[in-house]
Amino acid sequence: MxxxxxxxxxxxxxxxxxxxxxxxWWPAETPFETMIGAILAQNVAWTNAAQAVRNLDAAGMLDPHLLAGADAGEIARLIVPSRFYNQKAERIREFARVYVAEFQADPAAMAAVEAETLRKRLLALRGLGKETVDSILLYACGKPVFVxxxxxxxxxxxxxxxxxxxxxxxxxxxxxxxxxxxxxxxxxxxxxxxxxxxxxxxxxxxxxxxxxxxxxxxxxxxxxxx
DNA sequence: ACCCAGGGCGTTG
DNA sequence: CAACGCCATGGG
The missing domain is CATH 1.10.1670 (Endonuclease Iii, domain 2)
Incomplete structure (x- = not known):
């Protein structure tokens, strides 16, 4: 080489x-939709992840507070097309809780955090690995991180x-x-x-x-x- | 009936 | 660290 x-x-x-x-990119209407989409897109064709996003949206559940307080089974039911839906439901709910509790469900507040600090915080969440976190940093928070x-x-x-x-x-x-x-x-x-x-x-x-x-x-x- | 998709985790060696 | 199994849908 x-x-x-x-x-x-x-x-x-x-x-x-x-x-x-x-x-x-990212094909989403809001930063929060991008964040959820990044989790849903893990190891699945984008068309499947996109269907799961549409299901959440149609159910009025594409909302940080509602997801944070939802039953994991309720989320799972909506995101079945995304594959590994039970795992992803837990991951999405936990992420939403942190998004509400630590960033006031405000993408600007999240984007205001220094990139490396934010990266470490998100990597500490279960189900958020490097690619998912870097996608959130770049596509939802505008950080100069290459995915x-x-x-x-x-x-x-x-x-x-x-x-x-x-x-x-x-x-x-x-x-x-x-x-x-x-x-x-x-x-x-x-x-x-x-x-x-x-x-x-x-x-x-x-x-x-x-x-x-x-x-x-x-x-x-x-x-x-x- | 195969194959694999915009991964990540827990468990081994 | 690498190599595995697990998770468990849908389109080609």
């Missing part, structure tokens, strides 16, 4: 943006920029060390990776429609070089 060239990550983003257009995931590992190991068994921290460091700290960039870059991952590059190792490929050990982008 060649040492990551400093410009590769920007080159790849430019190619993805040129090919796919801005992704406009990485299984798609990131699959795609960037394919480009030769990460080993196949790269850890979350290792992956995150690659982006933090080689990109300008920019919330808008971090937001759309991760969204582009997910889009690429669950559409055209799902199966074939280097599908012919991928805007980014490796030729003779060198990274090439079909569009967006600069």
């Amino acid at each position: 060649a040492a990551p060239l400093a410009g590769d990550l920007s080159l790849i983003y430019n190619a993805l943006l040129a090919a796919f257009g801005h992704q406009h 990485v995931d299984a798609y990131t590992r699959r795609i960037f190991s394919r480009y030769g920029l990460l080993p196949e068994g790269a850890s979350y921290d290792h992956m995150q460091r690659l982006f933090a060390d080689n990109l300008e700290e920019d919330v808008a960039l971090f937001n759309d870059y991760h969204a582009q990776i997910v889009f690429l991952g669950n559409t055209i590059c799902r199966k074939s190792p280097l599908c012919d429609r991928c805007p980014v490929r490796v030729i003779g050990g060198t990274l090439r982008c079909a569009r967006g070089q600069a």
